Structure formats: structure tokens, C-alpha cells
Amino acid sequence: MTSPAHANDRPTALVIHGGAGVIERDALDAGEDRAIRADLDRALDAGHAVLARGGSALDAAEAAVRALEESPRFNAGKGAVFNAEGRHELDASVMEGHTRRAGAVAGVTTVRNPVRLARAVMEHSPHVMLIGDGAEAFADTRPELDRVDNRWFDTDHRREQLEQAQAREAAARHSGAADPADLKGTYFGTVGAVALDAHGHIAAATSTGGMTNKRWGRVGDSPVIGAGTWADDRCGVSGTGWGEFFIRAAVAHDICARVAYRGDSLQAAADEVLMNVVPGLGGDGGAIALDADGNIAMPFNTSGMYRGWVKPDGSRGTAIFREE
Template structure:
């Protein structure tokens, strides 16, 4: 008798932020679900073939980086100079290996370079020019001109934000809420019982001074260990200050909290308690998943160990 394969689990996100139902047409909403499902399928194929959680989260995030809809890779937002600066990280739970890049401008798939940093260097994180010099030594990393990341939607967002900033020049500082919308990520449990997480982003519209958020920071936007894997999305400064991804894992390790209790406490209480917001996706070693968010919506998709799968945008039942 053939033994059935061990179960696996996969969760992805395409960003949490200000997403209003009345701003999405029926056709656009269907298109979002289709894009999420395509990325989910990219990761599922890896896991169904017995591949590693690390390979699965990379495959899912690469698929999201290639979709202009999301603020990562091709759909990345513009900084104040009208250019794109991209960040990414990934982590393997059972080995605690991790890799990250920040502020890169010519890397088509930053999550691939993050993994290359992890596997082909003695370092965990590289930034900006140095990361690109390292990429020069890695022929498997595809390079593109910075304007390859251009999209009309993101250009319009930059122009709107700069117009708002100019109008507010003599008033109170322009609030950051809503400007961080974006980020993509994936977490997975493979059939070998191993966990991994990956996160990628174009950052914040109209950002200056080389601003870096939580996405490439191990422990803040990305974490994986033997108990769980987490990828965050939201107001990065608050995710950094709360070390969000690691805090979820620590609550499980040191308090004995379940994944759902730990994720809800951090995302729905701790971060909003300091004035931030956002969401996270997580999976534990038993295949339980969590997808809390305190914003109006979070693009997300999931495959549970029982084979059930789905995608969602708003706070309807998962």
C-alpha cells in the first residue's frame, strides 16, 4: 500500500494597508484573487513535489515580485527621486540560516539575491552598492535597469504624494499612515517538517535618505525557527520597534502561546498600541496558520495541511 505524502502548508501575502471595497471593481477584485492564486500555486508545486520550505517561499515570492500589482519587484513604488530601492530577506527555520538585501536598484528578484547572500557569502545582510557589487559576482542573478520596475500606477501614486506633501509644507507633518501599503511574503511548512519565511518590498512611496523598513530585517519583518515562520507587512517603523516577527515566535517559545494567540497579541494589540498597524502571516510546525491584520485589508492566500486553499482581501472568514 502506498503511503500518502505528509501534509504541508503555505501562506502568502501581497501587503496590508488601506484597501477599500468601493475602490475595487468586480473585475479588479477577480484579478487580484487570480494573481494571489498564481503565486500560491508556484509555492504549492514545490511543496507537492517534496521540495523544501525555503524553495517554496522563494518561488512564491518571486511570482509576486513579477506581478506589477504588488509593491515588490516589478510593481515597486518610487522614492522621492523617482527611482526604485528594493529590499528582501528570507530565513530557514531548522538551520537559522538567513539572507537579506536592502536598497538595491538593479536586481530583478531581490529575494533571489537575499538567498544568494545566505548561501554564497559569510554574511546575512548586504545593502545598496555593496549588494550590487556582490551581485556582479553571481551570474545567476538577473540584472535590469532601474526603469524596468516602472509602472504608471506607482508613478501616479508618487505624484499624488508629492502634491500632498507640497500642500502640507506649512502645516503639520504629513502623516505616514497608508503610505507604506505593499510588501509581499510567504511562509511554508514542508513535508519534512521544516519551516521557512521570505519577504520582499519596494518600500514606502516618496521615501528619502535611504529609508529601510522591516522587510529585510531578520526578526522584524521575517523570522523562521523550529516552531514557526512569520512574514510581516505594514508600517515598518513599528514592526522594527516591536521586532514583530521574532516576538510572535518568542511568545510561542517562552510563554507557550499558540500561533494564533501569539500573532493576534502582537499584530492586533502590541503594534496598534504604539500607533502603528499592519498584518502578518505565520505557520507553525503542526501546520496551523495565522493571518491577522489591523488594516482594512490584506492580500493573502493559503493552503492548509488538509489541502484546502483560498485567497482573500478583506476581513471575511478565512
């Protein structure tokens, strides 16, 4: 018997990212390449399993992002970068397109899966965004959330990145040659997912550890609805890149607005924003986007972006480099 979720035989689709940035083939050995693709596949499996059984786009997007947060290879959850104080401050957001409900958190330190906390904010509070101590206090009211010591997020690779960043910063101060452009491509790894379910609904989710060596409670685009995450009834986007520029350009919303108001194709809208608008301001990065027909776009203006997809026809794949 056909389940109600599949009664109209609508297409389902899923697209994920594990961050965009300077990713060179000669810097990624074969073993690490395989491990990253395996983690992307696990996230696709988690999200697509939800869709295959008629589950919601929101559940699928959350499941895919949670899988990526559990991997030490991406800048979210377990693999989050260190801030200038040697700790981790995590950001995440979710948005459900057909209801325009959204939830977001910034600067959280003890929640194992920040995407789950963002969804809890959406579903169990009157607010859209909670930050820092307040977000932690709200998490205390949600027994379903797994809590960890901040050191649980530590990885040796991220510690080395912090030490390298602080050494570069010290050298720049000493020489008086500090250049903000040096930030390009040095900190990406944000994760995200956009899903289309059998009801024709779209949802998007994004999670990050932010920028290596960040200070003063810096927050980027990932938890900002309309900048790093957006979903409506015809389009969803999750971004990854230099967050300040994604905020200034309202990247996620701009892509979907071009689809909604001008009738641009998803690919044309995403390409214009990521390949022209963002670099025109001086930023860089990438995005994944999905529309109500199951079309997928994955533009990026960096040398690589970790990404994966399951199309409406069931075909799937993962990729890292531009020519794939």
C-alpha cells in the same frame, strides 16, 4: 514507491501575503479584484508545486515570493513604489528555520527578483545583510540572477502614487500641518510567504519596494531578520505594514518567541502582537504566520490584506477584505 520526502507523511502548508493597508471595496473594481486574486493564486501554485513534489520550504517560499515580485499589482519587484528621487530601491530577506540561516538585501536597484539575491547572500556569502552598492557588487558575482534597468520596475500606478504623495507633502509644508499619522495605510504592498515542507521544516521570505516617496536610503522591516521575517523550527512569520514600528517591536520574532517560550498558540501570539503591541505603539499592518503543525494565522489591523493559503488538508483560498 514513496519518496523519502513523504516517508513520514508530514503535513505541508503555505501562506502568502501581498500587503496590508487601506483597501476598500468601493476603490477596487471587479476586474482588479479578480486580477489580484489570480496573481495570489499563481503565487500559491508556484510555492505549493514545490511542496507537492517534496521540495524544501525554502524553495517554496522563494518561488511564491518570486511570483509576487513578477506582478505589477504588489509593492515588490515589478510593482515597486518610487522613492523621492523617482527611482526604486528594493529590499528582501529569507530565513530557514531549522538551520537559522538567513540572508537579506536593502536598497538594491537592478536585481529583478530581490528575494533571489537575499537567498544568494545567505548561501554564497559569509554575511546576512548587504545593502546598496555592495549588494549590487555581490549580485555581479552571481550569474544566475536576472538584472534589469531600474526603469523596468516602473508602473503608471506607482508613478501616480508618488505624484500624489509629493503633492500632499508640498501642501503640508505650505500649511505647516504635516502629520506623521498621515502615513497610516498609505504605502503597504510588501509581499511574503511562509512554507512548511514534508520534512517538517519552515522557511519565510519577504520582499518590498518600501515606502512611497522615501528618502535618505530609508529601510523598513522587510529585510530585517526578526522584524519583518523570522523562521525557527516551530514557527515562521512574514510581516507587512509600517516598517518602523515592526522594527521597534521585533514583530516577526516576537510572535514566534511567544509560541516558543510561553506556549501560546500561533493565533494567540500573532493576534496579540498585531492587534495590541503594534497599534499600541502607533503603527499598523499585518502578518502571516505558520507553525510546525500547519496552523496558519493571518492577523491585520488595517481594512484589508491581500492573502492566500494552502492548508495541510489541501484546502486553499485567497482573500482581501476583513470579513472573508
